[in-house]
Amino acid sequence: MSVLVDEDTRVVVQGITGGEGEFHAEQMIEYGTNVVAGAVPGKGGQEVAGVPVYDTVAGAVAAEDADASVVFVPPAFAGDACFEALAVDELDVVVAITEGIPTQDMSRVYRRLQETDAYLIGPNCPGLITPDEAKLGILPGNIFSSGRVGLVSRSGTLTYQVVDNLTKRGLGQSTAIGIGGDPIIGTSFVEALALFEQDSKTDAVVMCGEIGGEDEEEAAEYIDEYMNTPVVGFIAGRTAPPGKRMGHAGAIVSGSGTGTAESKIEALRDAGAFVGDTPEEVADRVEELL
Numbered sequence: 001m002s003v004l005v006d007e008d009t010r011v012v013v014q015g016i017t018g019g020e021g022e023f024h025a026e027q028m029i030e031y032g033t034n035v036v037a038g039a040v041p042g043k044g045g046q047e048v049a050g051v052p053v054y055d056t057v058a059g060a061v062a063a064e065d066a067d068a069s070v071v072f073v074p075p076a077f078a079g080d081a082c083f084e085a086l087a088v089d090e091l092d093v094v095v096a097i098t099e100g101i102p103t104q105d106m107s108r109v110y111r112r113l114q115e116t117d118a119y120l121i122g123p124n125c126p127g128l129i130t131p132d133e134a135k136l137g138i139l140p141g142n143i144f145s146s147g148r149v150g151l152v153s154r155s156g157t158l159t160y161q162v163v164d165n166l167t168k169r170g171l172g173q174s175t176a177i178g179i180g181g182d183p184i185i186g187t188s189f190v191e192a193l194a195l196f197e198q199d200s201k202t203d204a205v206v207m208c209g210e211i212g213g214e215d216e217e218e219a220a221e222y223i224d225e226y227m228n229t230p231v232v233g234f235i236a237g238r239t240a241p242p243g244k245r246m247g248h249a250g251a252i253v254s255g256s257g258t259g260t261a262e263s264k265i266e267a268l269r270d271a272g273a274f275v276g277d278t279p280e281e282v283a284d285r286v287e288e289l290l
Contacts, residue, residue, distance in 0.1 A: 002130035002175045003150070003195040003202075004093050004119060009134045010036045010066045012057060012091075014073055014081045016048045021072035024097075024138055025049050028070075031141045033134045036064040039084075057084045061091065068093040070127065070136045078123065079105030086112050086120070095136045096122035096186070106184040113186055120186025126156035126178040137178070147172015149286055150196035150229075152189060153208035154181045154215075158236055158279065162206055165283035171290060174202045181210065189219035197229050204289050205229055206282060207273070209264055210236040216264040224271035231273040232285045235261045 011028070015021035016038030026049045029035050037060035038048055044055035054060035057069060069091050073081040078098040085094040086109070101123045113120050121128055127137015131144040143160060145167045153159040156178050163176060177192050179185055189207060196202045205227075209216040216235065223231050265275045276282035 002133060003199050004121075004128060004175060004177070005068060005130050005134045005136055007032070007130075007133040008034070009068050009093075009136075010034045010064065011134075011136060012037045012039050012060045012064070012066045012069045013051070014039045014057060014069055014071045014085065016040060016051065016053060016072070017043050017046065018072060018074075022048050024070075024072060025051065027138075027141075028135055031135050032132070033136065036066050037061075039069075057091070058088050061088050067091060068136060069095065071096040071098055071123075073098055075100035075102070079109055082109045082120065082123075083112060086116050086118055089116075091118055093136070094118055094120045094186075095125070095127045096120065096180075097125065097127060097137055098122070099124040101182070103183060106182065110184050110186065119191070121177060122180040122182075122185060124182045125180030125185075126159065128175060128177045129173075130175045131173055139176070139178070143167055144176065145172040148174055148201055148203040148290070150174050150199065150202040150205040151176040151208070152192040152196070152205065153178055154210050155208055155236060158208045158210075158234070161279040162208060162234065162282055165279055166206070166286060169283055169287050171283070171286055174199060183213070189215050190222045193219060193222055193227060193231070197227055202229060204286055205231045206286060207231055207233045207268075208236070209233065211261050211264075212259050214259060217267045220264075220267035220271040220273070223268070223273055230289050231268075232282050232289070233265075233268045233273045233275040234279060234282045235264045235268075235275065
């Protein structure tokens, strides 16, 4: 079983005629994902990687019965692309890969998201994958294997490190979700954890966080109150100086005592989650649990 995407997911690639969109559409198709259409204004009638291109997302969904979208659109236009996707009721999942979308644009997208039943993954994220079934985004499919460990992470690179360690131990993944590292994102840790908690085939969850914001502390509250599935955590940024942005736009500590690696680790441990000091230690703990 999986969450959000599986072998039946039918995907529209927004921005498929661009270099990134075409390259990753081909990679997704090669992995086995059902990429059924592209959507680019003014490019309708073309074909990219054997996939028909439509002028609008609505047109692509209507013609190809799609239920998910991946956004490979430049930052200045990616907010509008997300709006366009969220306006189509048939789309259950929208994955925004784009980095550098203006925060003001994302604040409007987030407000629109609250009026829908869709899940927005990202922006500034690697996407999500259900191993051996479908990947939406830029994740390297070769390191993933099918199994019973759910994973949710703010960091793409950290996701790859943890997954590689899990796979080498024979611990496959049910679904891995890269939620993104921007200050405003669509799907939160809490929402992702809730999906895994409801999935009968996910036996443990790995949660990879980082400094900045309070999302991990909110996740700890959810874990403490609602999670029966064991959670193993890792928090990046223990040595980051206050007031300096580290990597992701959302990875900045204000100096107020919240948002630090220490505060997040303490909150997770208080909630009963194991927090590893290294990605290898995280995989070791999952192996012990399963």
